[in-house]
Amino acid sequence: MIDLHCDTIMKIWEGKQEQGLRSNSFQIDLEKLRKGGSLAQVFACFVHKTEGVSSYETFMSMYKVFLDQIKKNSDLIEQVRTPHRGGSKLQAVLSIEEGDVLEGKIERAAEVASYGVRLIALTWNFENAIGFPNSQDPDLMSRGLKSFGCELIPEMERLGIVVDVSHLSEGGFWNVARLSKKPFVASHSDCRALCNHQRNLTDDQIRAVAESGGVVGLNFCSGFLSEGSHQTRIEDLVRHAIRLYSVGGKSVLALGTDYDGIGSDLELPDISYMPVLRDALSKAGMSQSVLDAMWDDNALRVLG
Numbered sequence: 001m002i003d004l005h006c007d008t009i010m011k012i013w014e015g016k017q018e019q020g021l022r023s024n025s026f027q028i029d030l031e032k033l034r035k036g037g038s039l040a041q042v043f044a045c046f047v048h049k050t051e052g053v054s055s056y057e058t059f060m061s062m063y064k065v066f067l068d069q070i071k072k073n074s075d076l077i078e079q080v081r082t083p084h085r086g087g088s089k090l091q092a093v094l095s096i097e098e099g100d101v102l103e104g105k106i107e108r109a110a111e112v113a114s115y116g117v118r119l120i121a122l123t124w125n126f127e128n129a130i131g132f133p134n135s136q137d138p139d140l141m142s143r144g145l146k147s148f149g150c151e152l153i154p155e156m157e158r159l160g161i162v163v164d165v166s167h168l169s170e171g172g173f174w175n176v177a178r179l180s181k182k183p184f185v186a187s188h189s190d191c192r193a194l195c196n197h198q199r200n201l202t203d204d205q206i207r208a209v210a211e212s213g214g215v216v217g218l219n220f221c222s223g224f225l226s227e228g229s230h231q232t233r234i235e236d237l238v239r240h241a242i243r244l245y246s247v248g249g250k251s252v253l254a255l256g257t258d259y260d261g262i263g264s265d266l267e268l269p270d271i272s273y274m275p276v277l278r279d280a281l282s283k284a285g286m287s288q289s290v291l292d293a294m295w296d297d298n299a300l301r302v303l304g
């Protein structure tokens, strides 16, 4: 299994490493990853953009925690740029959630690439130098990438950093679809047709991601699965996975749990329960080859 998004590093960073990656009370740790059948986990450095605080400094502080945790647990996990089959350890891939970390400086993309960052979510829920966030405000939602954002897409692609459109405005999304020459992803988003939340993708957007060769990671946040819901139900995850498949095809399927970033009451309490979801999808009629694509083949293709 490859999960394209979690906020576990932020939780460890917030707690000043009182709880580490090996074993903790969070939704992801190394024991739970093993039990859940993990091949690779994408760990986001999620930076909450704050007035008067440098997003870059926050990222660097979080990145140091990530490195520290990988080093402390080097018997079980290693950082990789490109996940691969056949390794003996769990594989950790680094990503950034909030393009404000670049602070409008194009050379920062090469710097974070040198740290092994493989995906950057261009925005979180705030405007930044790249563009605008998803929003219920139709004006904000329709706004496109800024000139720095347009300059950044080819630079990210040159450096092998995957463009992540989760959290981005619709206007920005369509700019990415037009400008990108490589696959782009929505690392953790669900289907707007099934749940009318601005963080979810319309069918047209799902098709555009698929046409780029990218993937959409199924998000476990209850509010994205069912309007106003506080409970993440397996049946809702199944509905969204089937919709993604029917709209975008087999090659668009992936996982983006958002574990340790969501406050939902979960039927699958942590990442060790992923085989339960796989069983439910299989019972709902998904073939083993489609499930293999969703579980890791597609993510391996995009990150490769």
Ligand SMILES: [Zn+2]
Pocket: 097, 166, 167, 188, 261
């Ligand atoms: Zn997010």
